[in-house]
Amino acid sequence: MSHATAAAEFIADAERTKWHDETIFFVRKKRDLAAASVPEWELLRETASQIKRHTLSRLDEYLEQFEANAIRHGIKVHWARNGKEHNEIVLGLLKERDVNLLVKSKSMLTEECGLNPFLEAAGIEVVDTDLGERIVQMRHEHPSHIVLPAIHIKKQEVGQLFHDQLGTEAGASDPDYLTEAARNHLRDKLISAGAGLTGVNFGIAETGGIVVCTNEGNADLGTALPPLHIASMGLEKLIPRLDHLGVFLRLLARSATGQPITAYSSHFHTPREGQEMHIVLVDNGRSGMMGQSEFNRALNCIRCGACLNTCPVYRRSGGHSYHATVAGPIGSVINPARDPEKFESLPFACSLCGSCTEVCPVKIPLHHQLLAMRHELGKRHLLPMAKTVPMKVAGAVLRRPWLYRTMGKLGRVSLRWLPRFLIYNPLNVWGRQRDLPEAPKESFRQAYKKRAPQARSDQEKSN
Amino acid sequence: MAAREDILNSVRANRAANMDLPSMEQVWQTFDEPLTHFRQMLTGIGASSELLPDSAAADAWLEGRSDYTQSASTLSLVEGVGKSTLQLDQLDTPHELSGLDWAVLPAEFGVAENGAIWVTDHQVCHRAVYFLCEHLVLVLPTSQLLHNMHQAYQRIAGWGSDDRPAFGTFVAGPSKTADIEQSLVIGAQGPRSLDVLLIES
Amino acid sequence: MKVGLFIPCYIDQFFPHVGMATVEVLERYGATVDYPTGQTCCGQPMANTGCTEDARPVAKLFLDVFESYEYVVAPSGSCVAMVRHHFHDLLPDDPRVDKVGSRTFELCEFLTDVLEIDSIEGEFPHRVGLHNACHGLRELRLGKPSEQMATPFNKVEKLLAGLEGIELVQLERTDECCGFGGTFAVAEEAVSCRMGLDRLADHKSAGAEVIASADMSCLMHLGGLARRKKLPLKLMHVAEILAQSTKTQPTPTP
Numbered sequence: 013m014s015h016a017t018a019a020a021e022f023i024a025d026a027e028r029t030k031w032h033d034e035t036i037f038f039v040r041k042k043r044d045l046a047a048a049s050v051p052e053w054e055l056l057r058e059t060a061s062q063i064k065r066h067t068l069s070r071l072d073e074y075l076e077q078f079e080a081n082a083i084r085h086g087i088k089v090h091w092a093r094n095g096k097e098h099n100e101i102v103l104g105l106l107k108e109r110d111v112n113l114l115v116k117s118k119s120m121l122t123e124e125c126g127l128n129p130f131l132e133a134a135g136i137e138v139v140d141t142d143l144g145e146r147i148v149q150m151r152h153e154h155p156s157h158i159v160l161p162a163i164h165i166k167k168q169e170v171g172q173l174f175h176d177q178l179g180t181e182a183g184a185s186d187p188d189y190l191t192e193a194a195r196n197h198l199r200d201k202l203i204s205a206g207a208g209l210t211g212v213n214f215g216i217a218e219t220g221g222i223v224v225c226t227n228e229g230n231a232d233l234g235t236a237l238p239p240l241h242i243a244s245m246g247l248e249k250l251i252p253r254l255d256h257l258g259v260f261l262r263l264l265a266r267s268a269t270g271q272p273i274t275a276y277s278s279h280f281h282t283p284r285e286g287q288e289m290h291i292v293l294v295d296n297g298r299s300g301m302m303g304q305s306e307f308n309r310a311l312n313c314i315r316c317g318a319c320l321n322t323c324p325v326y327r328r329s330g331g332h333s334y335h336a337t338v339a340g341p342i343g344s345v346i347n348p349a350r351d352p353e354k355f356e357s358l359p360f361a362c363s364l365c366g367s368c369t370e371v372c373p374v375k376i377p378l379h380h381q382l383l384a385m386r387h388e389l390g391k392r393h394l395l396p397m398a399k400t401v402p403m404k405v406a407g408a409v410l411r412r413p414w415l416y417r418t419m420g421k422l423g424r425v426s427l428r429w430l431p432r433f434l435i436y437n438p439l440n441v442w443g444r445q446r447d448l449p450e451a452p453k454e455s456f457r458q459a460y461k462k463r464a465p466q467a468r469s470d471q472e473k474s475n
Numbered sequence: 476m477a478a479r480e481d482i483l484n485s486v487r488a489n490r491a492a493n494m495d496l497p498s499m500e501q502v503w504q505t506f507d508e509p510l511t512h513f514r515q516m517l518t519g520i521g522a523s524s525e526l527l528p529d530s531a532a533a534d535a536w537l538e539g540r541s542d543y544t545q546s547a548s549t550l551s552l553v554e555g556v557g558k559s560t561l562q563l564d565q566l567d568t569p570h571e572l573s574g575l576d577w578a579v580l581p582a583e584f585g586v587a588e589n590g591a592i593w594v595t596d597h598q599v600c601h602r603a604v605y606f607l608c609e610h611l612v613l614v615l616p617t618s619q620l621l622h623n624m625h626q627a628y629q630r631i632a633g634w635g636s637d638d639r640p641a642f643g644t645f646v647a648g649p650s651k652t653a654d655i656e657q658s659l660v661i662g663a664q665g666p667r668s669l670d671v672l673l674i675e676s
Numbered sequence: 677m678k679v680g681l682f683i684p685c686y687i688d689q690f691f692p693h694v695g696m697a698t699v700e701v702l703e704r705y706g707a708t709v710d711y712p713t714g715q716t717c718c719g720q721p722m723a724n725t726g727c728t729e730d731a732r733p734v735a736k737l738f739l740d741v742f743e744s745y746e747y748v749v750a751p752s753g754s755c756v757a758m759v760r761h762h763f764h765d766l767l768p769d770d771p772r773v774d775k776v777g778s779r780t781f782e783l784c785e786f787l788t789d790v791l792e793i794d795s796i797e798g799e800f801p802h803r804v805g806l807h808n809a810c811h812g813l814r815e816l817r818l819g820k821p822s823e824q825m826a827t828p829f830n831k832v833e834k835l836l837a838g839l840e841g842i843e844l845v846q847l848e849r850t851d852e853c854c855g856f857g858g859t860f861a862v863a864e865e866a867v868s869c870r871m872g873l874d875r876l877a878d879h880k881s882a883g884a885e886v887i888a889s890a891d892m893s894c895l896m897h898l899g900g901l902a903r904r905k906k907l908p909l910k911l912m913h914v915a916e917i918l919a920q921s922t923k924t925q926p927t928p929t930p
Contacts, residue, residue: 020866029870035657037849044822050588051504053825059497068491072483085641091479143663144654160654167656187658198664203570219634229606229650229665236603237569247486254634255499258625261645262588272516272589273624273647276606276665279634282641284602295482303489322823324853328870361864363857363871364724366814370823386726387765395726399863403722407730410685410717411737420689441862445869446900449690456688456695460711463699 014357019329028166033327036163040321042270043371049272050262060259061375064312067217067250068302074217074250075293081220082291085282090292095125098294102127102209102242103134105290109240111136111206117224117231118142119211120158120315121244121294124337139201141230143194150177156331158338159268159317164330198230208234212245212291213314214260218253221281222291225264225274232278241289243280247298248311260314263373267316297350306384310345312374319368319378325361334358341368341378348385356394359385420455427451505622509587510673513620516590520648521661522669526617530555533614533672542610543577551579552599553614556672569603578608582646584619585671586627591645592671593627602642606650611666613646616676677791679707680745682738682780684755685717687892694892697919698751698783704919705791707749714741720758723766724858732766739763739772747790748780751915753812753891756782761815782816783915784890788831795838798921803843805884806833807875807898808851809891818890822851832890832914839921845882852878856897872901879909886910888917 023029047053067074079089092098098121106114114136116122128138128149140149144161148154150173155161162170171185180193202208210231214223222243224231235241251260265271283289302308320326320340331339336347336355344358359382368378389395409415427435428451436443454462506512510526517524527533533556537543543557551557557579566572583593592613596602605611621627627645634643650665661667679702683695702709719734738759742748750756760777767773787793812818812832819830836842855861855871862868876898879887885908889895892913899911 016864016866019864023866023870033874038657047825050825052501055501059499059501062494062497065491065494066496069493070490072486072490075483075486091482093478093481097478141664142654143652147654160657162654163657165655167658170655187655188660190655191652191660191663195662195664199573202664203573219636227650228652228663230663232606232644233603233664236601236606247482252496255625255628255632258499258623258628262624269653271647272520273591273645275520275648275650276644276646277591278642278644280642281634284596284641285600293482295485299482299485299489301489302486302491305492308491324855324871325864325867328867328874359726360860361867363810363853363855363860363864363868365810365853365857367810367821367823367851367853370814370821383724383762384765386724387728388726390726390728399725399859400727403725403727403730403859407719407722407727407734410719410722411733413714413716413737416685416716420685424689441865442900444865445904446872446897447903448900449896451690452692454692456683456692457711457713459692459696460699 013335015329015333015361016357018333018335019361022330022333023328029328032164032330036321036327039160039269043267043318043321046266046270046272050266056259056263057373057375060263060373061312063251063256063259064374065309067252068248068308068311071247071250071302074252075247078215078217078220078250081218083220085220086289087220087283088288088290090290092292092294092296094296095294098125098244098292098296099127099130101292102244103131105240105242106131106136106207109206111240113137113139113201113205114207114209115139115141115202115205115234115238116209117211117226117234118145119209119244120337121211121246122209123154124296125294139198141198141202141234142226142228143191146194146198147173154332154337156339157317157320158315164332202230202233203237205234205238207240207242208238209242209244210235212243212249213264214257215245215250216254216257217250219281221279223257223277223279225277227275229276232276235280236284239287241280241283241287243289243291244294245291246294264314264316267318267371267373301346301349304349306388307345307349307381309376310342310349310381312376313342314374316373318371318373322367322371324365324367325363329361334361341382342376345378345381345385348389352389352392352394356389359389417457424451424455499625503623503625504588506587509620509622510617513585513587513590516587517648517671520590521651522590522648522671524671524673526673526675528675530674533674536672537579537612546576548575549577549579550575550604550608553579553581556614557612563604564600566601569601569607572601572604572607575604575608577610577612578604579612579614580605582613582615584621584627584630585615586621586624586645588623589647591647593631593643593645595643596641605644605646606665608666610668610670611649612670612672614672614674616674618676677707678746679709680742680748681709681711682715682742682748682750682755683711684750684752684892686896687751690896691892691913694751694913694915697913697915700919701783701787701915702749705787705793707791712741718755718758719766720755721858723758723762728766735763735766736770739767739770739776742780743772743776746779747786748776749783749786750780751783751890751892751913753782753809753816753818754893756780757811757815782812782818782890784832784835785816785818787835796835796918796921799840800917800921801841802885803845803883804836804886804888805845805847805879805882806836807854807887807889807894808832809889809894810853812890813851835918836888836914839917845879845884847882848878854894854898856894861897868897869901872898876902876907876909880907884909886912888912888914890914
C-alpha cells in the first residue's frame with residue numbers, strides 16, 4: 013500500500029489526526045525550548061555532523077579499534093552481515109545458556125532484523141521493557157515512532173489493553189495508574205529474565221565501550237540483573253572518542269523530547285562479575301549505503317526522532333502509514349535507499365518543506381536527500397506512470413514557449429466555459445477539496461503587452 | 476570470521492568522502508552560578524535537592540523524613556549519612572535488592588547544564604542498586620560541580636582503560652516515562668524519586 | 677537598474693494581477709522592468725517529481741532567456757530557490773548556472789537586499805497573517821526559520837510591518853508548511869489538504885482577515901481550500917499588498 017493511501021485512511025479520522033498532530037507538535041515545541049537554552053546549539057550540530065562524517069570516512073579503522081578494545085575488556089564481539097545472521101547469533105547465545113526469557117530495551121535495529129518473532133518461534137519469551145514498546149508488543153503492532161513507540165495509541169486503548177492482559181481495573185485510563193501497573197509487570201520480568209538485550213546509542217572506538225540512553229531505567233535493570241548482556245549495534249553507531257559524547261549527549265535528548273539529557277546515560281565497558289557481555293555488530297545494508305554519496309549522510313542519524321516530530325506529513329499520517337521500521341523523513345531516505353522498489357512512495361510523502369533538515373542534530377540534509385531519492389527512482393525507472401506521464405507532457409510543453417502559450421490559453425478558456433461538474437470530475441484530484449483559481453481572461457503576458465505604452469515609456473525615461 | 480572480513484571489506488570499499496575531526500576546544504556554555512543552575516535543572520527533571528553544611532546535616536535531614544525512618548529496608552554507602560539494613564557485598568545476587576526502599580549512594584560529580592550526576596560501580600559491587608531501589612539519594616559535595624558535558628568528559632578522560640570502573644552512568648532525575656499520551660509519569664521501571672544532598676565544600 | 681522579470685507559469689496563467697503588482701512595485705522603486713516573452717517555467721514540477729530528463733530542457737530554456745540580465749526577479753521564493761539551488765543538479769556542467777543563480781532574486785529580498793529599502797511607504801489597515809512559504813524561508817533564508825537557533829529576522833515581515841495601519845497577527849505555528857508542495861498536492865491529496873486546512877484554522881483563530889505570502893503557489897492551494905469552505909479570508913500575494921498600499925510615488929531620496 014502506498015503511503016498516500018495509508019495516510020488517507022489515517023486522516024479519515026479527523027479528530028484522531030488532530031490529536032496526533034498536536035501531541036507530536038508539542039514535542040517539537042519542547043525541542044525548540046531545549047535547543048534555545050544552549051547558546052552554541054548550531055555549533056554543536058555542526059560539530060556533531062563533522063564527527064559523524066569523519067567516522068564514516070574511516071569506519072573500517074574505527075570498527076577494528078572498537079573491536080580490539082572491547083575484546084581487551086572481556087566483551088565478545090560478533091559480526092552479522094544481515095538481520096538473519098544477527099538473529100541466529102542472538103538465538104545461539106540464548107540457547108547455549110538455556111535462556112527462556114529475554115528482556116529487551118529499546119532497539120530499532122532488532123525491529124529491523126525481526127528478532128522478536130524469530131526468537132518467539134524458537135520458543136523464547138521476549139519482553140520489550142520500554143513501556144511504549146511493551147504496549148505495541150502487547151497489541152502485536154510495531155512502533156509508530158522511533159522514540160515514542162506508542163504515540164499513536166490513546167490512553168483509553170492502553171487502559172483496555174492492560175485490563176485484558178494485566179488485569180487493571182476496567183475503564184481505568186489514568187496514565188499514572190497504568191504506568192504503575194506496567195512497572196510492576198515489567199519489574200517482575202526484569203527480575204526473572206535469563207538475559208538482557210539492549211540497543212546501542214553510541215559505540216566508542218577509543219574505549220571499546222557502548223552507551224545506552226533511556227528514561228525508564230529498563231536498560232539498566234535489564235543488564236544489571238541477568239548473567240548475560242547482549243548489545244545489538246548497527247555499524248554506524250560508532251564515534252571515535254569518549255569526549256565526543258559531550259557533543260552527542262547534549263544534542264540527543266534535547267532534540268528527541270526536549271529533555272536536557274535522558275534520565276540514564278549508561279556507559280558499559282566490561283561485563284559485571286559473573287556476567288557475559290556480547291556485542292553484535294550488524295551491517296544489513298549499511299556498508300553498501302556508505303558508498304552512495306548522495307545518501308550516506310543518512311547513516312549519521314542518532315535516532316532522536318526530531319525529524320518525525322517536526323514533519324507535517326508524519327504528524328498527519330501516523331508512523332504506520334510508512335510501512336517501515338523507521339518512519340518519517342529519515343525513514344523515507346533509508347528505506348528506499350535499501351529497497352527502492354518496495355518503498356518507492358516514501359520519498360513523495362513529503363512536501364519538501366525542509367523543516368526536518370533544520371532540526372536534525374547531525375545536519376543530515378534530509379529534504380535534499382528525499383529530492384535526490386526521487387531523481388534516483390526516476391533514473392531507475394521506478395516511478396509510476398501516474399507521475400511520469402504528466403511530467404513528460406508538462407516538460408514537452410514547457411520547453412516550447414509557443415506551445416506553452418497555446419496550452420495556457422486553451423486551459424483558461426475551458427476553465428471559464430466548462431460546467432462545474434465537468435471540471436470537478438473524479439479524475440480531478442486537486443478539486444476534491446479545493447476550488448481551482450478563477451481563470452482570468454488574459455494571462456500576465458497578454459496583460460503586460462497591453463499596458464499603456466505611456467506608462468512604460470515614462471518609466472524608462474525616469475531611469 | 477567470514478562475516479567480519481566481508482563486512483570490513485565492504486566498509487573499506489565504500490568509505491565516505493574524507494572529513495577531518497572537528498576541534499573539541501570551543502567556547503562551551505558556562506554559568507555565573509553553576510550551583511543555582513544545577514539545582515534548577517534538578518527540579519526541572521523531577522529530582523529534589525538540599526544544600527547542607529556537612530554529612531551530619533545530611534544524616535539529620537534523612538532522619539527528619541518519616542518515610543525514610545519508617546522504611547524497613549535501607550542501604551547507605553556514604554559514611555555518616557543514613558543507615559543500612561543490609562550489606563551490599565554480602566548479597567549472593569543483585570536480585571535480592573528488589574525490596575530495597577532507600578539507597579544512599581555517593582556521587583562523583585554533577586553537571587550544571589543538565590542536572591546529570593555521574594556515578595560508577597567503583598565502590599558499588601551491585602550496580603543494580605542504583606536502578607532497583609524505590610528511592611535514590613545521591614550525596615554530592617558542591618565542589619564537584621562542572622559546567623557542561625564537555626568538562627564532564629574531560630574529567631573522566633582515560634575512562635574505559637583497564638584500571639577504571641566497568642560501568643558509569645549519568646543519572647538525571649528519577650526514572651520516568653511519557654509513553655502514554657505524552658503524559659509525564661515519574662517512576663517508571665527504576666527509582667520513583669531522586670534526592671540530591673549537596674554538601675557544601 | 678534593469679531587471680529581467682520572471683513570472684512563474686501558474687502566475688502567468690492564473691494570477692496575472694500578481695505579476696502586474698510585481699511590475700508596479702519594482703518600477704516604483706526605480707527598476708526598469710523587462711519581461712522576456714520566451715520564458716515558461718523553472719522546471720520545478722518535473723524536477724521535484726524525479727523526472728530529471730523532463731526538467732533539464734526547461735531549466736536550460738530559463739538560462740537562455742535570462743542569462744543576459746543584470747538581475748532576475750520573480751515573485752516566488754520557490755522558483756528562485758529552484759534556480760539558485762537546484763539548477764546545479766540538472767545542469768552540472770553549465771557555467772551559466774552560477775552566474776544566473778547568483779543574480780536571481782525573490783521580490784522581497786530584491787527590495788530589501790539589492791534596492792536596500794528599509795520600509796515601504798503606504799497603508800494597509802488590515803489584520804494580516806503572514807504565511808512563510810517554505811522554500812523562501814528555509815532555502816532562500818528570507819527569514820530565520822523557527823527551528824534554527826539564531827537572531828530572528830524576516831524580510832517579508834519587515835516590508836509588511838512598515839505599512840501604516842497593518843496589524844500582523846501572531847500565529848500558533850509561525851512557519852509550518854501549508855501542504856502545497858507542488859505535485860505533492862495531488863500525489864498526497866489527503867495530507868496536503870489536511871495541512872492546508874490546519875494552516876487556515878491557525879490564521880483564522882489568530883484573527884487574520886488577510887493571509888499574505890511571498891509565494892502564490894501556497895496561496896493557490898490555501899485559497900482553493902478556503903473558497904470551497906467559504907471562509908471569509910482574503911489571500912494576497914505580498915506584491916499585491918505593497919502595490920495596493922499606496923498609489924503615490926515614494927519621496928525621492930536626495
